[in-house]
Amino acid sequence: MNRFAETLYDSYGQEFRVDELLYEDKTDHQHLVIFHNAAFGRVMALDGVIQTTEKDEFIYHEMLVHVPLIAHGGAGRVLIIGGGDGAALREVAKHRQVDEIVMVEIDSGVIDVCRKYLPGHSAGAFDDPRLELVIEDGLEYVTRTDAKFDVIITDSTDPIGPGESLFGERFYRACHGRLLPGGVLATQNGVCFMQLEEAAATARRFRSIYTDWHFYSAAVPTYVGGIMVFGWASDDPQLRRLTRAEIGRRYLQSGIETRYYTPEIHRAAFALPRYLLEAIGKACNAAC
């Protein structure tokens, strides 16, 4: 019986039993594998690093999507960068008030493979009439487009790999220019206990571009090493200062169904541990 050992860290890592190898694409440039595991369902790994699993993906995707959309309150235009598995798209599509979704994915092959082997991730969302799918490098798209958005979401790989340019200053700056007034950018920013520098680097870049920025967190079991963080950047400081009651009202009004996201978690997710605050150069969680 085969096993898959994640090669993210030298001295620590998670291992899966491979109950059935479903797909493998090993080229000179990357190694994509999808297998079935008894505990996590179908598991996708890229270059030895777990990207998503059927069992725990809802935590990640609900937090990546619903926190900025509920906080915005009236998002009509949403841009997703990356997210080839379609699950971020699926969550965005739950919001009825969204009338246009642009998804920019660099690799159409990823979408094809995920629609076939991880069908629950997109759950038909690729057929949503509000979707405009663009196959292009995310940085190039945000640099060249004139379109503006209420919410921009980056659902990327780690900075070591194809997602590298989505962590750079140029990208964050270009996103800033693509946000409508009151807009917000939410980013995937890694497991901060293990990859503190990733959040710290993003914080340094946000600081020089956005009026209000912070991180919020969730614990995703297969992103091992504790909580992972999402970057939050906007020119509207009110978006992350909504009351519990207001978030709850919007959540009910949206009518979306969630398994992880709750209004209480939404608010609490912005409370960061001290070591992370120090790494991102903030004195406290509150009004800083």
Next chain:
Amino acid sequence: MRRVEAIHPGRGNYFRDLARIHGTPVLLVDSQKIRHQYLALKAALPGVKLYYAIKALPHRQVISVLAGLGAGFEIASSGELELLRQVRINPRSTIHTHPIKRDRDIRQALRFGCTTFVIDNTEELLKFIPYKHRIGLMLRLSFRSDDAVVDLSRKFGCPPEDAPELIRLAARLGIHIKGLSFHVGSQCRTPDMHVHAVNVCNQIIRQTHDLGAAPMSLLDIGGGFPVGYDRQVPSIETFTAPITQTLKQLPLHVTVAAEPGRFLVAPAGTALVSVIGKAWREGRFWYYLDDGIYGLFSGQVFDHARYPLAVFSATGRRYPGVLAGPTCDSIDVIAENVMLPELHIGDIVLGRQMGAYTIASATGFNSLPPAKVVILDGWRPDETRLAPARTMPAKPRPA
């Protein structure tokens, strides 16, 4: 004077057949000999994990043979990493040992899944700050050796006396130095320098036990295990016995690795080249061969090797001769002032011990195509029937 062995032509049928089938120049690689060398070294270094230094002979089938025996792989470039990816080597059994790397080399290795790297100075240590949570480093120490044919401690390596400071700096930066490594050289005549180096490393591992984020738990003793070219070398058990004894002094938590290249593949390689021209100049026969020091015999320049040569001839008479390569360059001479039976155009010249650092460092000078590499499963020169042979491209595909 360099000796050229004259083998009875009746025993040359095996090689002539192979030369006819594959053409010359050709490098024949016996995979059974590679297995034998690996198992011999494993037995001579009990408990030591062997990482094949693929630079010696970067060939897919050689890598597959060694992977089948449980070997790990030592890489020094992104190109070597791509080769391992093509052969589907588990990245957990690889180590990246080049002391000097570009940021993109580090990133490519991390993407491949290799998380062990080597540093030997502060600048190189600082390159790992962004990746400190993902990696484990070995600190390479230098031990200058007057004894080795190739001194590998001149260009790389941190002097042992500077090691504690570098380990302290790494600890301050939160970068984990998980072990020490050294390369005392290539083709060592005695194991004395290995023994000395292990002793020094043992002291440093013990002295710095409480300095870093964690104790060092790995010692990589490099390579240097000799094979016979133009002189006798001690048997591998004899060579490693004092090293093995010294390794027993290490703390129990330390695992030991080695990076053999030459020892595993050199004896498995036999080159066949053909006489393509012949001239009598100034009292000597000049024989022009279809490969020379820009090709399979490049190790005579880069690796300081002198390969044992043989021809197939029944005549006892020998004449002074020169064996020259095919290029226009006058330095392209394999052997000068050798006494040879008279050779004829089409005759085969055989080079032994030519598996390591031969085709690996061949150039494309004069636009001459590289020699073909043929992997044989078993070496049967005494049989008239050929062993089944498979052919592979001489060089790995460019990444």
